[in-house]
Amino acid sequence: MKFPSPSSIDSVVAITGLSRRFGAKIALDDVSLYVPKGGVFGLVGENGAGKTTLIKHILGLLRAETGTVQVFGHNPVASPVEVLGRIGYLSELPDLPGWMRVAELLRYMKAFYPKWDTAYAAQMLDQFGLNPAQRLGTLSKGQTAKAGLLVAQAHRPDLLLLDEPSSGLDPLVRRDILEAVIRTVADEGRTVFFSSHLLEEIERVSDHVAMVHHGKIVFCGPLDEIKAQHRRLVLSFENTQAKPPVITGALNVSGLGKEWTVICKNTQNGFAAAATQLGARVVGESAPSFNEIFVAHAASSAA
Amino acid sequence: MQIHITSSDGVPIYIQIVNQVKHLVASGRLAPGEEIPPIRTLAEMLVVNPNTVARAYLELERAGIVTKRHGTGTYVAETKPTLSRREKLKALTPRVDALLVEAGQLDLALDEVMALLQERNEIIYKEATK
Numbered sequence: 001m002k003f004p005s006p007s008s009i010d011s012v013v014a015i016t017g018l019s020r021r022f023g024a025k026i027a028l029d030d031v032s033l034y035v036p037k038g039g040v041f042g043l044v045g046e047n048g049a050g051k052t053t054l055i056k057h058i059l060g061l062l063r064a065e066t067g068t069v070q071v072f073g074h075n076p077v078a079s080p081v082e083v084l085g086r087i088g089y090l091s092e093l094p095d096l097p098g099w100m101r102v103a104e105l106l107r108y109m110k111a112f113y114p115k116w117d118t119a120y121a122a123q124m125l126d127q128f129g130l131n132p133a134q135r136l137g138t139l140s141k142g143q144t145a146k147a148g149l150l151v152a153q154a155h156r157p158d159l160l161l162l163d164e165p166s167s168g169l170d171p172l173v174r175r176d177i178l179e180a181v182i183r184t185v186a187d188e189g190r191t192v193f194f195s196s197h198l199l200e201e202i203e204r205v206s207d208h209v210a211m212v213h214h215g216k217i218v219f220c221g222p223l224d225e226i227k228a229q230h231r232r233l234v235l236s237f238e239n240t241q242a243k244p245p246v247i248t249g250a251l252n253v254s255g256l257g258k259e260w261t262v263i264c265k266n267t268q269n270g271f272a273a274a275a276t277q278l279g280a281r282v283v284g285e286s287a288p289s290f291n292e293i294f295v296a297h298a299a300s301s302a303a
Numbered sequence: 304m305q306i307h308i309t310s311s312d313g314v315p316i317y318i319q320i321v322n323q324v325k326h327l328v329a330s331g332r333l334a335p336g337e338e339i340p341p342i343r344t345l346a347e348m349l350v351v352n353p354n355t356v357a358r359a360y361l362e363l364e365r366a367g368i369v370t371k372r373h374g375t376g377t378y379v380a381e382t383k384p385t386l387s388r389r390e391k392l393k394a395l396t397p398r399v400d401a402l403l404v405e406a407g408q409l410d411l412a413l414d415e416v417m418a419l420l421q422e423r424n425e426i427i428y429k430e431a432t433k
Contacts, residue, residue, distance in 0.1 A: 040352055178350045186343045186353045200310040204351045224315060232313070287313030 017067035042206030088157035094148030098137025234284030252296035
């Protein structure tokens with residue numbers, strides 16, 4: 001099946017109308033997103049928002065109950081060889097067999113991937129400071145992540161899929177992971193999809209971002225556009241406000257006394273008028289950080 | 304060429320790169336004709352998306368700050384950018400406004416601000432004219 005949307009043509013991953021339930025819990029609710037080729041796509045969301053469930057659908061570990069998932073134009077459940085051979089995957093906790101040595105892991109993984117690059121694997125082994133003779137069970141958390149990263153990219157995958165790769169890791173290992181992301185996209189045509197809680201990391205390396213909240217996509221698009229769509233306004237009231245003022249169109253209101261900071265969407269044209277009606281003046285306007293946009297949306301849909 | 308990226312305010316990363324390169328050129332820390340790092344190298348150094356660096360370089364090229372020589376690299380332009388006087392003043396106006404507002408809140412008179420501008424000008428350009 002071909003997708004009607006023009007944005008799907010250059011998409012590495014195309015998901016339309018995907019819903020998923022686990023018992024009574026709705027894990028994904030009518031999710032549609034396209035991951036463009038050759039960029040970094042950052043997925044953000046709180047714990048339990050549905051990020052890992054989404055990634056499992058891309059890997060074909062879960063079958064789409066409602067909606068469709070296409071990776072490189074294939075259904076990952078029906079065509080696992082075509083899809084998984086071109087993906088490199090690193091999870092939050094790489095599940096590596098503890099009795100195996102690092103060198104054995106490389107030989108083992110190589111058998112699965114015809115495009116495995118032995119020289120590149122050796123180069124990363126050296127760069128990451130991993131000892132080939134060491135057993136995987138005795139590696140530190142950071143070394144385990146590096147070993148996982150090595151086997152995820154030694155076959156130079158067309159799509160590098162990272163599920164919260166930086167959780168609980170020190171800044172040096174996180175930097176290795178981010179450099180791998182950068183190297184992947186710097187090589188013509190390759191794509192990275194990664195989920196993270198670390199919004200600063202997402203902001204630094206992503207071209208496109210999506211936020212999932214309670215299983216729904218809250219926003220999805222180029223990072224610059226998402227940022228340009230939001231404003232941070234400072235309102236000054238004549239009188240002290242005991243409670244946060246309720247303003248139509250505001251995603252999040254925070255402050256104290258007479259001055260309050262509001263995060264809202266640019267599209268809210270009547271916003272200044274709504275503020276004036278409440279007896280407030282707009283005294284400051286600036287661009288919010290990605291972090292503020294995330295918090296505003298999470299707080300807004302929780303209410 | 305040292306550039307520092309911050310995510311604490313809403314300024315897009317490519318604009319941070321553009322502004323800092325402009326500053327390095329204006330203050331003489333980057334000389335005319337000097338090569339600036341390839342996109343990929345700077346992206347790995349700053350740990351930012353290569354597309355973001357590419358966009359910053361494109362902006363700098365459009366503004367006449369750098370020139371791309373085919374197949375070799377990107378260099379600081381030999382000639383100063385050719386903006387009209389009006390465009391130049393327009394580009395500076397928002398920053399002058401911000402400066403004046405802050406000076407007003409600190410109870411500084413206009414001639415004190417002017418004196419500070421003079422003083423900083425001598426310090427910054429002393430290096431460049433050597």
